[in-house]
Amino acid sequence: MSERGREGGRGDSASGHRGRGSARDRLLAAAGECFYDHGVNGTGIDTITAAAGVAKMSLYNNFASKDDLVLAYLQARHEEWLGLYRRRLAAATDARQRVGAVFDAYVDHAEMAYRHGFRGCGLLNAAAELPADAPGRQLVRQHKEEVEALLGTHLAELDDLPSAGVADLAEQLSFLLEGAMARAGLEGDSRRLHRVRELALRLVDASVGSTAAEAAR
Numbered sequence: 001m002s003e004r005g006r007e008g009g010r011g012d013s014a015s016g017h018r019g020r021g022s023a024r025d026r027l028l029a030a031a032g033e034c035f036y037d038h039g040v041n042g043t044g045i046d047t048i049t050a051a052a053g054v055a056k057m058s059l060y061n062n063f064a065s066k067d068d069l070v071l072a073y074l075q076a077r078h079e080e081w082l083g084l085y086r087r088r089l090a091a092a093t094d095a096r097q098r099v100g101a102v103f104d105a106y107v108d109h110a111e112m113a114y115r116h117g118f119r120g121c122g123l124l125n126a127a128a129e130l131p132a133d134a135p136g137r138q139l140v141r142q143h144k145e146e147v148e149a150l151l152g153t154h155l156a157e158l159d160d161l162p163s164a165g166v167a168d169l170a171e172q173l174s175f176l177l178e179g180a181m182a183r184a185g186l187e188g189d190s191r192r193l194h195r196v197r198e199l200a201l202r203l204v205d206a207s208v209g210s211t212a213a214e215a216a217r
Contacts, residue, residue: 124181180192
């Protein structure tokens with residue numbers, strides 16, 4: 001399990017949010033657990049306020065509606081993933097490792113301590129429940145686009161990889177990553193994500209190697 005997972009985080013019981021931090025923070029933490037464990041549509045306001053240990057009025061004093069709370073939850077999950085990525089990025093020493101850092105952040109996400117087990121990407125799980133025009137779906141789309149853009153940024157830093165091939169390779173890697181995340185969520189562990197990191201870096205090495213070989217001809 002990753003260091004992040006050992007630290008606990010989402011492993012705390014919902015009742016543990018009572019008395020911790022501001023009412024807004026407690027509501028957001030409780031909603032995060034409940035939405036991830038039971039789904040957005042499967043979680044009512046009463047469940048969230050009970051888990052947070054606040055009155056229902058407190059929720060509406062901090063969030064205009066449940067939809068507003070869902071949006072705040074999705075933004076928090078986005079920021080959470082960025083934090084995992086930035087920590088991995090800080091330890092990377094070259095462009096190849098920086099590509100790997102994106103995959104490592106997904107591994108860390110999967111290996112966090114969840115009350116009812118890992119269920120895949122919380123952002124995509126929530127998006128699947130939202131109407132097509134919901135702001136939350138747009139936020140999730142932007143998150144996934146940002147992940148692909150980060151891959152592209154680090155691929156562009158590799159020697160011997162022509163700029164013309166960066167976008168296509170970033171797209172391929174993002175497809176691999178999201179597919180592995182879906183399988184990992186169904187299986188409830190991080191094995192597919194460790195495997196896809198290995199496959200992705202093989203693909204990167206092959207792309208760089210083929211370009212270098214062509215240049216040597």
